[in-house]
Amino acid sequence: MNEKIIDVQNLSKTYRVPQRDPGIKAALNQFVSAKFQDVVAVNHVSFEVTAGEIVALIGPNGAGKTTTLKVLTGLLQPTGGSIMVAGHTPGKREHAFLRVISMVLGNKSQMLWDIPALDTFHVLGEIYQIEKIEVKQRIEELSLMLEMEDILKKPVRNLSLGERMKCELVASLLHRPQVLFLDEPTLGLDISIQNRLRSFIIQYNQRYQATIMLTSHYMADIERLCSRVLLIHHGELIYDGALNKLSEQLSNSKLIRVTVSEPLADIDAKEWSSFGAEILEQNHQNFTLRVEKTQAPACTAMLLNRYVVVDLVVENPPLEAVIDRIYQEGAV
Amino acid sequence: MNHRGGFALIKSTWLSWLQYRSFFFVLAFGWMIPPLVAMFVWLAASGQDGIQGIHRSEFVAYYLVLILVNQITYSQANWTLGDVIREGLLNNWLLRPISPVYQVLSSEFAGKFVYLVFTVPLTILLGLVLRPKIDISFLQLSFFLLSLILAWGLRFVWGYWLALLAFWFTRADALLALQDSLVFIFSGMIAPVSLLPGFLQDIATFLPFRYMVGFPVEIFTNQLTLAEIGLGLLIQSIWLIIALILCSWLWKNGLRRYSAIGG
Numbered sequence: 001m002n003e004k005i006i007d008v009q010n011l012s013k014t015y016r017v018p019q020r021d022p023g024i025k026a027a028l029n030q031f032v033s034a035k036f037q038d039v040v041a042v043n044h045v046s047f048e049v050t051a052g053e054i055v056a057l058i059g060p061n062g063a064g065k066t067t068t069l070k071v072l073t074g075l076l077q078p079t080g081g082s083i084m085v086a087g088h089t090p091g092k093r094e095h096a097f098l099r100v101i102s103m104v105l106g107n108k109s110q111m112l113w114d115i116p117a118l119d120t121f122h123v124l125g126e127i128y129q130i131e132k133i134e135v136k137q138r139i140e141e142l143s144l145m146l147e148m149e150d151i152l153k154k155p156v157r158n159l160s161l162g163e164r165m166k167c168e169l170v171a172s173l174l175h176r177p178q179v180l181f182l183d184e185p186t187l188g189l190d191i192s193i194q195n196r197l198r199s200f201i202i203q204y205n206q207r208y209q210a211t212i213m214l215t216s217h218y219m220a221d222i223e224r225l226c227s228r229v230l231l232i233h234h235g236e237l238i239y240d241g242a243l244n245k246l247s248e249q250l251s252n253s254k255l256i257r258v259t260v261s262e263p264l265a266d267i268d269a270k271e272w273s274s275f276g277a278e279i280l281e282q283n284h285q286n287f288t289l290r291v292e293k294t295q296a297p298a299c300t301a302m303l304l305n306r307y308v309v310v311d312l313v314v315e316n317p318p319l320e321a322v323i324d325r326i327y328q329e330g331a332v
Numbered sequence: 333m334n335h336r337g338g339f340a341l342i343k344s345t346w347l348s349w350l351q352y353r354s355f356f357f358v359l360a361f362g363w364m365i366p367p368l369v370a371m372f373v374w375l376a377a378s379g380q381d382g383i384q385g386i387h388r389s390e391f392v393a394y395y396l397v398l399i400l401v402n403q404i405t406y407s408q409a410n411w412t413l414g415d416v417i418r419e420g421l422l423n424n425w426l427l428r429p430i431s432p433v434y435q436v437l438s439s440e441f442a443g444k445f446v447y448l449v450f451t452v453p454l455t456i457l458l459g460l461v462l463r464p465k466i467d468i469s470f471l472q473l474s475f476f477l478l479s480l481i482l483a484w485g486l487r488f489v490w491g492y493w494l495a496l497l498a499f500w501f502t503r504a505d506a507l508l509a510l511q512d513s514l515v516f517i518f519s520g521m522i523a524p525v526s527l528l529p530g531f532l533q534d535i536a537t538f539l540p541f542r543y544m545v546g547f548p549v550e551i552f553t554n555q556l557t558l559a560e561i562g563l564g565l566l567i568q569s570i571w572l573i574i575a576l577i578l579c580s581w582l583w584k585n586g587l588r589r590y591s592a593i594g595g
Contacts, residue, residue: 077591095429103427110424114348126340127430
């Protein structure tokens with residue numbers, strides 16, 4: 001079971017992007033002497049994924065996540081490095097490789113627009129050369145898991161975004177890929193459909209031991225689904241490990257939420273500043289402080305001494321805030 | 333080769349298109365108009381005596397067959413290929429274990445069927461009214477069918493390589509519009525090639541466009557000697573091979589470029 005299914009060593013991808021100044025003259029010049037700028041999208045990234053893992057690829061917009069996924073699926077040729085997925089070199093786009101992978105692009109549909117989803121599924125069954133009876137069984141199984149039996153016969157253009165995403169998932173899983181790539185699968189979906197899709201992905205992963213690699217901007221997706229995250233920033237892999245370790249490692253601060261017995265008329269700023277603490281929120285008897293980890297015990301002791309405390313909680317900052325700081329600062 | 337998947341694609345595209353049959357009927361009607369106009373002009377011009385030995389009923393036969401041949405060989409699939417490349421939909425094609433050619437061929441064949449459902453009955457109706465003169469031997473009919481298949485192949489592959497230029501230029505479909513104009517002038521649509529002025533006739537003989545439409549029609553309407561038919565088939569085949577080579581070169585290099593800059 002513990003075989004390596006994705007092996008990426010020193011992956012680099014550089015785009016050549018045409019550059020020109022504004023204006024008609026510059027536009028005409030472009031024909032004579034085109035100028036290009038090299039843009040490094042992914043820079044010496046290495047990682048391995050074990051069969052059956054669910055791994056998230058996170059990072060700010062433009063960090064190189066989608067580029068990485070496209071290289072892994074063979075849509076883009078790498079500029080450097082070696083990549084193996086399920087025993088194949090993706091860039092060769094061999095049919096044997098395409099048969100064992102699948103990719104869902106959250107913003108590009110693979111469904112045929114004007115005909116019922118069921119028709120598209122049967123076409124895919126033929127393309128992947130699956131027995132007709134088998135195709136029928138798989139459609140039934142997947143649509144049961146996704147609770148979507150009632151939409152199979154409607155033309156895809158009449159479906160809602162959430163219903164369409166369910167169809168995309170069925171379409172990409174009919175051939176039972178060993179590796180599934182999901183590029184922002186929950187983009188634009190409401191909370192309950194997001195939840196439905198998440199439990200489906202977990203269920204599917206457990207049932208078929210499929211390896212799943214996904215990108216998402218929703219931390220809820222990642223907390224729920226992924227045992228491991230790869231954090232990419234400016235094309236470089238800056239973190240590879242468990243999500244909760246990431247927030248522990250990252251935030252050198254703690255949040256202290258305090259409720260006191262009487263409303264405070266005014267707060268002496270000097271008392272906080274000696275601990276390096278800062279007030280984030282203040283509302284009658286409740287206030288929230290941020291202090292450095294090392295200062296947290298002393299600060300808590302001071303609070304308990306100084307005020308009549310009804311309630312006091314010391315916690316890690318929320319994941320979103322942590323991730324936001326890494327995205328802004330670009331380092332773990 | 334994945335023929336099984338290919339047939340399924342044709343079927344599904346056909347299902348999609350049947351949703352829009354009236355739209356395609358209007359398109360097909362639009363494509364009939366230029367040859368119909370040309371036919372009525374020549375009918376008026378030829379009067380009772382005919383022009384250069386071509387008489388009224390022969391003009392009718394020529395143009396009615398031309399309308400059908402034009403419809404059979406017209407390859408609209410290439411118009412959408414450029415959009416597919418430009419809008420990044422090619423990614424969906426490239427992720428499937430089936431050659432993207434099948435995707436284009438599927439819309440080509442699906443289209444043929446939908447258009448012909450409209451064009452064939454209409455042409456027969458026109459034939460009943462205008463009474464064309466048709467006199468064809470079995471040998472001519474065989475040559476006609478052979479040249480028709482080659483004409484379709486040539487027009488399809490020729491449009492395909494033009495469409496593949498979308499890998500490099502954003503509006504490569506302008507070249508498809510240019511091709512349509514050249515076909516109108518040189519393929520025998522505006523006038524049978526034998527009626528074109530001398531220098532245009534020479535040009536038309538060696539350019540590929542006559543072999544996309546006019547050439548099979550000339551065979552069908554008994555305008556060519558056996559030697560001329562042989563030469564025509566040779567030129568037709570040579571252009572087809574050139575177009576095929578261009579296609580495979582452009583596809584290989586285009587795809588390399590696409591996967592270098594990202595879709």
